[in-house]
Amino acid sequence: MFDDYPGLAASIWGWTAETGGHALRLILSGLFDRFPTLNIILGHMGEMLPFCLWRLDSRFKIYRPKVKLERMPVRYVRRHIYATTAGACQPEALACTIAALGAERVMFSVDYPLEDSLEAARFIEAAPISEPERELICWKKRGKGTATVSARAHFRRLQPA
DSSP states (O other): OOTTOHHIIIIITHHHHHHHHHHHHHHHTTHHHHSTTOOEEESHHHHTGGGGHHHHHHHHTTOOOSSOOSSOHHHHHHHHEEEEOTTOOOHHHHHHHHHHHOGGGEEOOOOTTTSOHHHHHHHHHHSSSOHHHHHHHHTSOOBTTBOOOOHHHHHHTTSOO
């Protein structure tokens, strides 16, 4: 499929499609039914999954899975997946990811060395979201034993003196 388009097989499209596909295989394998407290983190605003939630459930209804799941796929996405902002500095993508997963499941991150870290910091600081959402995404404690670093504090160190 990508033979004549090597960039598509890599970071333009392929890595995202493969990673999102792997996450779906984890869901469809019944992994989260066997390990109900397990969570995974996906980069790039959830590797496209937040953008196609309706389709996941719609197509799952006619699919004959190998493993019987306790719930529909979207419930697993919303319950077991966190998404980072890494490599996706786009307000529309952020808005969709927040709407699909909730700000408490979105984490600020950078995609260094593939993307410009300062651009990522500027993006999240200027993103058209509420301050409570920005706090949840950038630095508020996420749960037992986890926290993210403040975007402001992290990127002050990157700015030239």
